[in-house]
Amino acid sequence: MSFTVEKTIKTCRGKLLKLSHNSAALNCKMVLNVYIPKQFYENASVAKNKIPSIFYLSGLTCTPENCTEKGFIQIQADKYGFAVIYPDTSPRNVTFPKDCKIDPNDWALGEGAGFYLDSDTLENFQMGTYISEELPQSLASSTDLFEDKIDFLKKRSIMGHSMGGMGALNFYLNSFERNSNGYVSCSAFSPVVNPTAVSWGQNAFKLYFKDYEHEGKKLDPTLILKNKDFSDKNLNILISSGDADPFLENQLKPQNLIDVVTKKNIKGIRVNIEPGYDHSYFFVSTFIPEHCEFHAKKLGLINHLIK
Amino acid sequence: MSFTVEKTIKTCRGKLLKLSHNSAALNCKMVLNVYIPKQFYENASVAKNKIPSIFYLSGLTCTPENCTEKGFIQIQADKYGFAVIYPDTSPRNVTFPKDCKIDPNDWALGEGAGFYLDSDTLENFQMGTYISEELPQSLASSTDLFEDKIDFLKKRSIMGHSMGGMGALNFYLNSFERNSNGYVSCSAFSPVVNPTAVSWGQNAFKLYFKDYEHEGKKLDPTLILKNKDFSDKNLNILISSGDADPFLENQLKPQNLIDVVTKKNIKGIRVNIEPGYDHSYFFVSTFIPEHCEFHAKKLGLINHLIK
Numbered sequence: 161m162s163f164t165v166e167k168t169i170k171t172c173r174g175k176l177l178k179l180s181h182n183s184a185a186l187n188c189k190m191v192l193n194v195y196i197p198k199q200f201y202e203n204a205s206v207a208k209n210k211i212p213s214i215f216y217l218s219g220l221t222c223t224p225e226n227c228t229e230k231g232f233i234q235i236q237a238d239k240y241g242f243a244v245i246y247p248d249t250s251p252r253n254v255t256f257p258k259d260c261k262i263d264p265n266d267w268a269l270g271e272g273a274g275f276y277l278d279s280d281t282l283e284n285f286q287m288g289t290y291i292s293e294e295l296p297q298s299l300a301s302s303t304d305l306f307e308d309k310i311d312f313l314k315k316r317s318i319m320g321h322s323m324g325g326m327g328a329l330n331f332y333l334n335s336f337e338r339n340s341n342g343y344v345s346c347s348a349f350s351p352v353v354n355p356t357a358v359s360w361g362q363n364a365f366k367l368y369f370k371d372y373e374h375e376g377k378k379l380d381p382t383l384i385l386k387n388k389d390f391s392d393k394n395l396n397i398l399i400s401s402g403d404a405d406p407f408l409e410n411q412l413k414p415q416n417l418i419d420v421v422t423k424k425n426i427k428g429i430r431v432n433i434e435p436g437y438d439h440s441y442f443f444v445s446t447f448i449p450e451h452c453e454f455h456a457k458k459l460g461l462i463n464h465l466i467k
Numbered sequence: 468m469s470f471t472v473e474k475t476i477k478t479c480r481g482k483l484l485k486l487s488h489n490s491a492a493l494n495c496k497m498v499l500n501v502y503i504p505k506q507f508y509e510n511a512s513v514a515k516n517k518i519p520s521i522f523y524l525s526g527l528t529c530t531p532e533n534c535t536e537k538g539f540i541q542i543q544a545d546k547y548g549f550a551v552i553y554p555d556t557s558p559r560n561v562t563f564p565k566d567c568k569i570d571p572n573d574w575a576l577g578e579g580a581g582f583y584l585d586s587d588t589l590e591n592f593q594m595g596t597y598i599s600e601e602l603p604q605s606l607a608s609s610t611d612l613f614e615d616k617i618d619f620l621k622k623r624s625i626m627g628h629s630m631g632g633m634g635a636l637n638f639y640l641n642s643f644e645r646n647s648n649g650y651v652s653c654s655a656f657s658p659v660v661n662p663t664a665v666s667w668g669q670n671a672f673k674l675y676f677k678d679y680e681h682e683g684k685k686l687d688p689t690l691i692l693k694n695k696d697f698s699d700k701n702l703n704i705l706i707s708s709g710d711a712d713p714f715l716e717n718q719l720k721p722q723n724l725i726d727v728v729t730k731k732n733i734k735g736i737r738v739n740i741e742p743g744y745d746h747s748y749f750f751v752s753t754f755i756p757e758h759c760e761f762h763a764k765k766l767g768l769i770n771h772l773i774k
Contacts, residue, residue, distance in 0.1 A: 171749035232539050442478035
């Protein structure tokens with residue numbers, strides 16, 4: 161579906177587009193932001209290569225605005241030359257079935273808590289298909305906006321925060337098996353790495369799946385790494401978590417993933433536990449430059465820089 | 468009055484303190500944020516010199532959080548080595564006299580709209596004294612928090628946005644006459660430079676002053692520059708406004724200030740009209756690096772950098 165440009169904002173040396181569209185997968189109207197870096201407007205630099213893209217998946221309760229306003233990726237996007245897509249975290253304004261008991265005060269379920277999966281109990285909650293297929297394809301076909309100068313399908317990476325960090329890891333790890341368009345690299349801030357072992361993940365999978373134990377395993381980065389063989393894959397994963405994060409022990413559990421990586425001696429995954437930092441965007445924005453440099457290297461953007 | 472530390476957040480390579488205190492000038496509880504840069508924690512670098520400070524004054528409707536979360540000054544503070552103080556924009560939770568007609572829906576008057584002046588009609592609205600005297604003195608005497616390593620009184624600069632840009636210009640320009648502790652440099656994003664000529668300023672001055680025409684002249688940067696002689700002063704002022712700012716023509720009127728500066732040939736004031744940018748923090752954060760470099764030069768911090 162084509163996009164409506166709700167607003168165009170000049171920021172840094174590029175432009176931020178606030179977009180809306182009707183999603184077929186989610187069967188509702190969705191909003192998102194796209195940052196177009198300065199290189200888009202400098203014709204010479206994109207004559208040969210399309211501008212790569214990074215999809216940023218937000219955490220529980222968030223909208224596209226949180227990271228757009230507080231993450232400060234845009235200056236990095238201008239530095240290296242990539243576009244940034246900030247999708248929403250769930251379908252919006254949907255009707256839940258009468259027998260579906262969602263507590264509207266529970267911010268970890270329902271709206272703002274789509275968990276980037278394809279539900280088999282709630283028809284609108286198809287964020288898996290939306291993020292991995294519908295949204296990038298819709299963006300790629302929007303030549304009216306992006307002039308076929310931005311690569312949303314191949315030369316792209318993915319990053320996320322908290323629930324979105326889990327989503328980024330899942331989309332990245334599962335893309336090898338799907339043989340769908342994958343991602344060059346993946347990074348996550350404070351991700352939920354072992355959702356089947358914590359209440360946020362368990363409650364979500366129980367709501368969104370009939371057979372939540374079976375389906376949950378496919379959406380648990382720690383279990384995916386534990387159960388599948390990645391020895392012939394060239395993994396590019398960077399994870400950062402703060403050790404003063406109040407959710408670290410009960411919901412995020414990075415040590416569970418580290419244990420699997422260590423035990424199986426899986427290459428290509430770096431986990432940084434940063435002392436003193438919390439779960440907020442004060443943490444995310446601090447390490448955005450490091451994560452963007454990581455992606456830029458993998459996307460082949462570093463060589464273009466004149467030091 | 469001493470401060471209560473409501474929260475300490477590690478961000479960038481320093482720490483953000485969320486503080487509260489009882490203000491004598493405003494006769495109410497006030498909150499503010501202070502960013503302490505990494506140099507504070509590196510004892511060697513402050514052995515000789517105190518860390519300078521920059522006061523950031525926010526615009527209408529804002530709290531200390533807006534710029535703290537969206538301005539992204541902290542990374543610049545770490546780069547150059549200065550502390551940042553983010554005060555609130557008015558007294559809070561105050562009772563207005565019965566005969567004072569404040570429309571609670573008018574976001575340009577009352578709470579969140581202190582205009583950085585000392586009112587003679589509303590006893591709590593003494594933001595002039597609060598920002599220029601009480602707050603910096605309270606910070607300077609809080610050796611429990613700042614160990615006498617940060618200079619809040621002398622080696623300091625001031626910046627602001629919109630109403631806060633007006634405030635920054637007024638504090639800076641009026642400090643020469645007051646012979647009070649002044650500011651090394653002043654910068655403003657999208658400032659209201661000629662408040663007596665626009666409705667935001669006129670309505671505020673009518674509310675806060677008995678003789679609003681007389682008092683308003685003392686708080687109008689364009690009129691101060693027009694009516695006073697600064698030829699023997701070494702002015703250090705940087706102003707940036709976006710030419711797509713919806714308030715530019717009706718409320719900000721930078722051309723009025725430019726005309727006075729040009730006509731009187733006043734040195735030391737640079738006004739940059741930036742094409743395409745609006746009034747938001749997407750604009751402010753874009754030019755924060757340039758403004759911080761300006762202040763860092765004037766505060767003598769550039770020479771300390773190893774390139």
